[in-house]
Amino acid sequence: MAFYFDHKHQKLDNPAASVDNPGAIIAVWVAIFVGVIATIGVSLSHIGDSALIVHMLISAVQVGLVGYYWMHLNKADSLTWLTAGSALFIMLILFAMPLSDYLTRFLGGL
Amino acid sequence: MILQTRFFPEQASELAWHVDNIIWAISAVTGATGLAVYAVIGLFCIMYRRKNPGELGYAPTPRILGSHKLELAWTIIPLIIFLAFFGWGAQIYNVALHPPADAPEIYVVGKQWMWKVQYPGGQRVIIGQNSLDYAKEIGGEGYFEGIMVLPVNRPVKIVLTSEDVIHNFGIPAFRQKIDAVPGRYVSTWYHPTKTGTYDIFCDQYCGTNHSLMVGKVMVVEQKEYEEWLEGKWKTGPGKNSVDGSLAHQGRQLFQKLNCIQCHDTQKSKAPILEEIYNTRRPIKGGGTVIADENYLRESIRRPRAKVRDGWEPIMPHFGPDKVSEEDLIKVIAYIKSLKKGETPVRTEDWVAPVGGTTEPPAAPKTPTGEGGPK
């Protein structure tokens, strides 16, 4: 039997052993649904443009729940985490670096 | 042909000296490193070559896997050298971006495929080898390159914009170039140090006749420069006789475009524009802006984007169909020059200048507003 270095080798193939708990799946759905209501509520709460920050925080939590429970990051190996992480890292670069230009463009120099 | 080729390009500005220094310093360091690497490669190739040229396969060689000390050395030493270059280069960039406060401002407008240069005194030069296409604009005369004149040993600031696409105003002898971005002003400055005639190139690809968007800059003594400004000698068929300074022409436009209808000192319906240049102004809805060229420009092109606090957004917008880039520059030059109490007085029997309309400008009809040249 071949031996692999970068993923855990499972001797037995038993997909049924790793099924989700239905209660957990539904709990995540409820949590995200509450988030949706909160998102619309925040917009109507007259806190102005800072609603953007709350919106993005709520969305990030929602997407975090989707990723962790529904997309099974909770059961994933480190390589999957690395893939997801590197996408977010490059995304961070894609946002931070151009915005470093846009937010300082008309400030003149030192 | 070979005789025409100078070994080193002309150094005609203060910046050229700095830029050449850093280029040659980098070239010397990297060149020495490169040659050293080549020498080592060459030496190894000769010393360790196989005796029989066609031979392949096993040869007794030592099993060297690397040396962390050496690798660390050739990681850190280049990094330090590179960072030194960065620091030096940043210093030059800093100098290149910040003109002295008292430098006179020359406005340059790029357009496919010509440069329109406006001097503070109202003189105008058109640069571009294909100016023939624009014969009407330059006074009906034929093919010429256009020569821009600058005084020696005096810094001048260049304020640059473009009417259509991105261009780049570059003068190799000054070692200086900057993109002319449509829709906003960018600036640079020159301190010419040597009289002579040098090339102006458009360095950003801008279409069919990109390579004809070239001309010359002539650096002359101060006295000659003044004579040129007065129109005693000409470099080409551009307007370089005095017919009113830029600010003066702007004042005329200020009246002709009916800005005075609201921006007056009596029954003001809009902010008084005296001495607002480069001051911080509060805007409606919170926040402040500095009233620099780009803000003045936006306030004419898109008056309702950032409205001064305490005033109603009633100003119509003035797109390129109403105010061309060159006229915009004149108006801005006028606003910049406005001192306390200099706003023209609007009287009931005030007569609009010849060619002006007496009705207020019509409200925009199309939702797109300005479309720019299609």
Add this chain to the structure above:
Amino acid sequence: MSANEGALKHHFEDIEQQRGAERLGMWMFLATEVLFFGGVFLAYTVYRIWYPKEWAAASGQLNVLVAGINTVLLLTSSLTITFAIRAAQLGNRKALMNLLAITGILGAGFMCFKAYEYNQDYEEGLVPFCKNFGKELVHDPDDHSKALSTFNDQWEKKGIAPQRIRLFMTFYFIMTGIHGLHIIIGIGAIFYLWYRAYMGWITADRYVGVEVTSLYWHLVDAIWLFLMPLLYLAGPHHGLHF
């Protein structure tokens, strides 16, 4: 190789290697999807910083009710496809087929509402590529008691530049359009899965196709969770426009 041959494809050594490869491949693809949307999100952000007033005004013209219903539809479809994986792992073919069908139908429902919304946008003169842009008679989204007027007039009164509204609407159509395209592809994949389940090709040891499709479907859902507040709820809202 199609699915009706052995679960193990010839170039893999064992089933877990193959499953891992397919899962990893989909995650990598999702990484590219994230950056694909990332680019347009960046462009959106830049202009939102530049033109907050217009962004808020344009956003106020969109139909939040439809967006809310769509959010719930998509969210529920994600729920059902998660249960579908569970059914596949347990080898419950009947439940798998039902759950996949519900997921696909919810996705199709999302697209139907989207179509309704696009049509409404067109009728209100909000499609930047159409000649009637800003010219239709509509209620003022901020104050429904006022008489009908065109958006152009309303914007003129509020000091809003129409070309910036068009910019927002362009982003709206590009972002929801690309997202909708992903939904359609997803629906196709889900019905293909349903067909495979119907033919009995999906068994407990060959469930990875369901899982990989669900990963994609969840990502599309996740992107919508960002699109919804960014497009429909940008800036302060004084009421909801339906």
Add this chain to the structure above:
Amino acid sequence: MSTATKHEAHASNEHPAHSAHVSYLKDGWSIWSWLFTVDHKRIGIMYLVMLTIFFGVGGALAGLVRTNLLSPTGLIMDNDTYNKTFTAHGVVMLFLFLIPSIPGVMGNFFVPIMIGAKDMAFPKLNIASWYVWMVGASFAVFALLTGGIDTGWTLYPPYSSRSSHSNVVPGVFGVFITGFSGIMTGLNIIVTMHRMRAPGMTWGRLPLFCWAMYATSLIQLLATPVLAIALTLLMVETGSNALGMPIGIFDPALDGDPLLFQHLFWFYSHPAVYIMILPAMGMVSELLTCFSRKNIFGYTAVAWSSVGIAIVGFLVWAHHMFVAGISYYAALLFSLLSMFVAVPSAIKIFNWTATLYRGAISFQAPMIFALGFLVLFTVGGLTGIPLATLGSDLHLHDTYFVVAHFHFVMVGGMVLGYLGALHYWWPKMFGVMYSDFWSRIGAIMICVGYVTTFTPQFWLGYHGMPRRYPNYPAEFQYLNVLSTAGYSIQAAAFLLIHTYLIASFFTGKKAGPNPWGATGLEWVAESPPITHNFEATPKVVCGPYEYSLNMTQTGEKADVR
């Protein structure tokens, strides 16, 4: 090995030919056996054929450009035609040759063999990537043939969206589609390397070419989608202009920002330079070790510097925009970060040089290409420093200095790496040897041609001659003529190379499985390899470059066979 047995039985059911173990070239003769193949080796060859054609087209276009520049007023073309020609040269060379070249041909063909796998992880995705690429290429070629594009390959709006009346939309759409092909190939290679390595093939034992391909694929995966979205936005804007309802996503006249396109474009297109150069760097590590019979000097440093370049390469793109009107602070930041990306390249150069120390060096054509790479890439890399330094970039930006710099990197670096790879692996791919004498002549001619073509351009750039100028001041003519002369040497060399390579099919002597006495897994396989690469899954026992021990990665003797 119960699974292996099961697999053998399983495989022989589908492929009757498999049990006979014929080479992949002989496993089916019909045209369909090629067009519908899922064999990574055949796909690699299909890439090779198309790339060679596009390289020829791109090279011919370069010839037209250089010929026109013989005269200061344009020798053979008017301005418009010239603009379309250099744009076509850029588009064909970058998107249809340089970016897919080594990943498409060598990556597809050799990465699975070098890690001991039977095929890529997703064979059908692999053939799909070729077809997608062909569809994209067809769009691009269609756009170039029916009127051309006159925007330059950088496609800057508002020129491309508003002012240019050429075939921008179909051309951009073609480039957009080829991007998907790159993503597919990259995804396939990464997953294959993670999941399909043979027993014993640890990350520390991977050949450096595989490390380089891994880093390349990482960039392809994470950068290409950003180009895709930038091009989508550009197509929407251009299309809206054509419809007469202009939208200003990037057009300042309608409140867009042209610099946003430049940011999105260079976010991909700067890392794309590393897509081109990293595989060539990996290749040079293979060639130098093989032909000097030495272990690589500092395996870890060379391997991780590839990954380092890939990551830092994402942080430096705005050095293409120093004079474009970006923020002063952003310019400082990007210049600083650009200095960091120079370091891993420097490490590689020094480590390669040290690899030669006390070796037993022979000068076959692949080695000449590798040494040529060292020399030319060093020039290309070092001349990048004045362009990344703010003060000097003020003068050198958008001049011929830039043109010379990136041609030294792409042509001097990448094309030499590609040709080196082609010569090194030719006997493995086709089982025949080309002429030793003519190949050495060809390699030397190419290097000489490059130096003659591009060195004068540094000087032109320093004198200020801008890029994309068919008309230039007369004093630049002498250097331009010299450059064109260099081009003709290159053109002759390419003709020579393709002649003897094609001739080798008919007259070349048969190559054994290991004609160079090299140590990688690919040399354990037959020449040309059988359809499933190896008779049995190889077991890897040591690192990739045990030349001094004369041992292949499976522990056999690495003698010329």
